[in-house]
Amino acid sequence: MDGTDLTGRLLVAAPALEDPHFRRTVVLVVVNRPSRLPVAEVLADWGGFASDPPVMFAGGPVGEGAGLALGVPGGAGEPPGWRPLESPPDGPPAPQGVGVVDLDAPPQILGVALGRFRVFAGYAGWGEGQLGAEIEEGAWYVLPALAEDVFSVDPETLWARVLRRQGGDLALVATLPDDPELN
Template identity: 60%
Template structure:
């Protein structure tokens, strides 16, 4: 891995207005694993569905952060669940795995993936926050870098509050606003697909 290839794990990809693919329009993607040789995986964190987690994963419903619904994580593997969580205590609970390759400076140190096959009664109470996603976003090696160069994504720093946002509908604008400057201006653009 070259020195210029910084890992995007733990960062946000925020769709620029140029990105018109309906799968990703105005999406905020949290990068779970960015391995330049293998490709990259992330989940869209601002697409809540209407489906309560308890309807899909009965035992987990009571442990999820508000809104307690399945989030549409992306177009790949929509039939399978992927979960992110932050332990409530310092110790790493069984079934929780920290993200790999996260930069030391990252603000998402306590965030990791959850093995949903772990009995919830063993893990649920150990989690301070939990979000379950149906599907994920995937890029083959080099693909994401090309999209970023083409101006499809802003790469921005993430916080756990972004991933577990209780008002995901406003997240795209909120993340851009806090950047200041030109990006903050974009956040005020009306979301009107007919303007394309």
């Protein structure tokens, strides 16, 4: 798995992955871990542009003091201060229309040009060869990403929804209870 570009793909935690930072997560950055902290309390000028739920999301356990913003333009063209996620040359496309938002750009210009906007604190990171080894051992499913995944209004159910839409065995995995001993 080393050397494979995972840009534009989701890493969906397998049920056996017990690390509390990644248990039942969906990772482009971690897109299904909303906090209770409103975006407006951290980035006052951007708070009014945040998609529902308008809170900071835990993007991962690395660099939690740093922010990453993703957005989808709401109109024609690419607004200044927005850069589309790039698809790898030999891989699946990045989620259609999703891009990185420059939080140093003026929100009164860029913010109004965005149809959807979300801010993540931190990111997911792995040491050299670590992610490839985890994928090989079955800790992660590598699946196509959709823009709706990044901006889900119900992030708590995203893990199961992404698995269900794959069909087959993964749809069955989506039905496993959070605590297998309750089954």
